[in-house]
Amino acid sequence: MTRKNILNAKRIVIKIGTSSLILPNGKINLSNIDDLAFVLSDMNNKGFEVILVTSGAVGVGMNVLGMEKRPMEIAQQQALASIGQVELMSLYTQMFHRYSQKVSQLLLTRDVTDFPLSRENAENALEALLSLNIIPIINENDVVAIDEMDHQTKFGDNDKLGAIVAKLVNADLLIMLSDIDGLFDKNPTLFDNAKIFTEINSITDELRAAAGGAGSRFGTGGMASKLAAAQILFDNQQEMVLTNGTRIREISDILAGKEIGTYFHQ
Numbered sequence: 001m002t003r004k005n006i007l008n009a010k011r012i013v014i015k016i017g018t019s020s021l022i023l024p025n026g027k028i029n030l031s032n033i034d035d036l037a038f039v040l041s042d043m044n045n046k047g048f049e050v051i052l053v054t055s056g057a058v059g060v061g062m063n064v065l066g067m068e069k070r071p072m073e074i075a076q077q078q079a080l081a082s083i084g085q086v087e088l089m090s091l092y093t094q095m096f097h098r099y100s101q102k103v104s105q106l107l108l109t110r111d112v113t114d115f116p117l118s119r120e121n122a123e124n125a126l127e128a129l130l131s132l133n134i135i136p137i138i139n140e141n142d143v144v145a146i147d148e149m150d151h152q153t154k155f156g157d158n159d160k161l162g163a164i165v166a167k168l169v170n171a172d173l174l175i176m177l178s179d180i181d182g183l184f185d186k187n188p189t190l191f192d193n194a195k196i197f198t199e200i201n202s203i204t205d206e207l208r209a210a211a212g213g214a215g216s217r218f219g220t221g222g223m224a225s226k227l228a229a230a231q232i233l234f235d236n237q238q239e240m241v242l243t244n245g246t247r248i249r250e251i252s253d254i255l256a257g258k259e260i261g262t263y264f265h266q
């Protein structure tokens with residue numbers, strides 16, 4: 001058993017990417033969202049402390065407006081995020097309600113986690129929510145986050161946000177749900193003979209070179225941003241499992257230490 005640390009994990013952050021929430025045809029992936037609500041509610045009932053970091057505001061916004069292509073203009077993307085975020089939360093609230101699970105929403109920008117006082121406030125709010133048995137659902141506040149030379153409040157992407165939240169709450173494990181089974185030695189969507197890594201102990205230049213960009217028109221960071229997230233966790237002696245968002249029901253097997261996806265630990 002190489003994943004024995006996981007057996008003791010209690011506080012778990014789950015990050016789900018847009019490609020697991022939106023189908024290739026642009027429609028909402030209802031079965032994945034339902035699975036997520038079921039599995040996370042079940043975990044909460046079993047005594048785990050669960051925090052969800054979700055992407056999908058822009059993707060769901062595109063779905064609401066029937067838009068096929070992600071617009072280039074920042075104001076348009078922010079408008080889509082504003083439209084999509086409410087719809088996304090409405091979907092989550094309905095699905096979690098089926099399992100009698102209450103949820104809350106936190107929209108963060110990087111300045112919140114960078115400045116000690118606001119970081120402490122966010123930490124306290126999250127602790128209070130967890131002690132009330134609520135599952136906090138976190139996204140970046142896309143509508144106001146900016147990325148300018150002298151003023152940066154964007155996290156970069158939600159993989160990084162997932163790692164920063166895991167650090168903020170001192171999580172035992174980050175489970176990252178993507179549209180691929182794990183990290184491969186080369187991009188598996190381009191190479192049939194790509195092999196999955198079951199375990200990664202350090203983020204090397206060789207790995208970074210093998211990590212390509214986003215796989216779908218909805219994903220943003222690709223594997224490169226997942227490795228950057230893993231590095232943040234390693235810097236904080238934390239762990240991550242990267243697995244496929246179609247295998248949400250297998251999260252209980254992951255928590256039982258089964259060799260699913262890629263396990264990042266030092």
Ligand SMILES: Nc1ncnc2c1ncn2[C@@H]1O[C@H](COP(=O)(O)OP(=O)(O)O)[C@@H](O)[C@H]1O
Nearest residue numbers: 017018019178184187212214215219220221222
């Ligand atoms: N070495 C690699 N191993 C696995 N996936 C890779 C690799 N290099 C590039 N990718 C691409 O990264 C994609 C996942 O990232 P992304 O599209 O950003 O998804 P998400 O929306 O889940 O964040 C995969 O579908 C795949 O096309």
Ligand SMILES: N[C@@H](CCC(=O)OP(=O)(O)O)C(=O)O
Nearest residue numbers: 018055056057058157158220
């Ligand atoms: N905050 C953005 C997601 C940004 C992002 O990193 O997306 P993804 O690569 O799908 O995790 C949104 O909600 O659309």
